[in-house]
Amino acid sequence: MVVFRVVLVEPEHEGNVGAVARSMGNFAFEDLVLVDPCTIGEEAFKRAKHAGHILERATVVGTVDEAVKGCSLVVGTTGIVTHGPKHYVRIPMSPRDLAARTAEHDGRIALLFGQEGLGLTQDELSRCDLLVHIPSDDAYPVLNLSHAVTIVIYELYLAEGHRTSRVPVSSEEERELLYKFFADLLEAIDYPDFRRENTEIMFRRMMGRAVPTKWEFYTIMGVIGDAAKLIDGRKKLPR
Template sequence: MIKVILVHPKYGGNVGSVARVMKNFGFKELRIVGDRKIINDEAKMMAVHAKDILEKAKFYETFDSAIEDLDFIIATSGARGGDRNLKRVPITPRELAEKIKEVRGNIGLVFGREDDGLYNEELDKCDLLVSIPTSEEYPIMNLSHAVAVILYELYISKVGNKFLDINIREASKEDKELLIKKFNEFIDKKDIPEHKKELCKIIFKRLVNRAFITGKEAWTLMSAFK
């Protein structure tokens, strides 16, 4: 079970937006290190239909108390390190989505302050660091946007393409062959040079084979060429 932990957030609007994206991707438990006053009118407005997550949010006075019952703790940061700062050598959200499948127990996903992020002493208490690849021109993301990106990767890794499993039949090999045949017959009847006819046939065949069209789309095009 993944718990989203916000460490001393400064803006109620961000907290409300975090609750909203948690609801979007099926995450339920929000922990906040800080004052309950952060759940203000702006937070409730930004949460929209995720006010229940704000109402059930758990508050803690210290970072240690917020993580003491967790089995695995993941820190997030926009500041990345290297050989001189091994504490800030991160993995990407997509890599996290794969690694987290092997983790059992209660997991904490920790997000730092909007201005200063997580302090080094807080990072020391975490098991893993995640950072979102961004443009060097403006690398630091808004808190709720960063939460959205990471929760999306965790969610899509879990559900795969199930949400796209709708009742659409892909065009069969026979559908495609018949479509190409009807197109070729259509082109043969046109008053254009032979070399252009052949080129049109080749291009159309490539387009059909590359497009992953549905059966319905293939038969609609056939009707037009008829």
């Protein structure tokens, strides 16, 4: 079964946090994690209405890494879409696509939402397996935080009804290992240094969008690992 975790990164307004909790109650989500949040007080509970228990049980952590621990997929949300094919970190899918693609997942998926007005930082976005953008008017694409959360979890809630077979997906450790193998392959083929980071992030993103199963991950890891080893073997041969 897939379980979604809503992660608010450094929210500034407790009212928004409360409004998010309410929406989570409306759409049957429970797992709320707050990264270095503002003080959560009376206003937050007022806005949470009958979902105060979600606020009470929210986990507060200091870093994004702690917030996504144990999650098999990390989804970042971005209000701004940078056009141009090379802006690899900003090629997002829609919430509806996300709902469809995660319908058969088995594991915990973290949904990251950045600070009001600022969104997630480049570093935080780079850390995500895939990105989601809510289609909106170009003239004013930045939604209120709780509105953005509401739309994403509404789409996931609607898709819940259609979820059938569960296919095990790779764990965080497995994915990190794959990314390491890919980096090793770039090293083995003497990939240009200045392009390496971009290409690594691109690979992470493509794999994130593909949402591979455990079997797919191990298979592709085997191919990439063997290729890197064979090339390294060649290098060691005396010419």
